[in-house]
Amino acid sequence: MRTVRDESGKSYLLVKRSSESSLVRDPKTGEERYLENDSLDPVEGEPPLETAARRVHPPVRRILTAVPNERALGLLVELFDRGAVPARTLVSSYDLCESDLHGLLAEFRAAGLVEERKIVGERGYGLTDIAREGLELLVGDAEQ
Template identity: 65%
Template sequence: MRTVEHGGDRYLLVKQSGESSLVYDPETGEERYLPNEELTVTGDSPLELAAEAVPEASRRILTAVHSEQALGLLVELDERGPMSVREVLGAYDLCESDLHGLFGELRAAGLVTEADVAGERGYRLTDLAREGLAELR
């Protein structure tokens, strides 16, 4: 399958004939025929385009979170609000290096940000993470 563009929109090419092609819009699920001369092959990954059917916030969580511990940490921050590093270490079965690794990955993905929690260093969810969790729930 290839990715094509028509008028600024990207589609998955399903079938091509002499004068027109059947294209699929992964965001809407619609299929339609478009003239071949109006299509441009983009070279974009068709699987990445297909993934765009999932809302951006949910996609970010799905691609950034590689363990149930990381997902659980996001859920806990969503439920409990910002937490200090000391509080997280005391409440959950994580060593300090594992916790800092998790927070580093989640920060790089734009899902958590540093926060001052009662005068201590801590973390809180970003709006993107909160939106993504709401979509997944």
Template identity: 60%
Template sequence: MRTVRDDSGSVYLLVKQSGDSCKVRDPETGEESYRESDELEPASGESALATTARAVPEPARRVLTATPNERALGLLVELRERGPHSVRHLLDATDLCESDLLGVLTEFRAAGLVEETRVLGERGYATTDRADDGLALLTGERDR
């Protein structure tokens, strides 16, 4: 399986190539169609597996790829459901040590899932809309 793109820039997974035609699959919808081989070119630098992952909506992919373990996922859910929280509260309320907590929060900030805020005059964190959307998709909630 390879990733290809057409003249308009749309990305597909090459399922089968036979002579002058190719069977391709849209990674987001799963719809398969036939295209002329000369309409497609290899999408260099894009893994077919990464392209396949596009079947998962982007906000959910962002949460999944930025969350290294269940503790981190629990922290993100806690911030979404009951946050924002101060760093002091998170240290007291979770089983994460300071370096682990700040490491996870740094990763979440880099992924655009949390943002720094003030909580009762102290430094704290809240989830972003991107995290809220991704978690809503993962938990089956659509109207958050």
């Protein structure tokens, strides 16, 4: 499988190639169709699995690529449920040591998921809009 682009610049995943046409899949919809080989060019530097990942909504994809484990995901969910929280409260509320908590918050800040906030004069953390949008899609009305 490889990434190809048609004459309009739209990217596809090449599924199967015959002598005159190729079966391609739209990475955003999953829809497959045949296009003439002459209208397709290979895309260098764009691995097909990264192209396939575009099917996942961008804010959700950002969360999935930034979260290393369930505890980290739980921290984002807590910020989603509670809103912005003072750093002191985060340290005392969860079973993370201070360095692990600050490490996760630094990774989430670098990924654009969490931002520093002032909460009643204290330093704290809250979700960015992209994190909130991604979590709204992920959490929904999930059953345990």
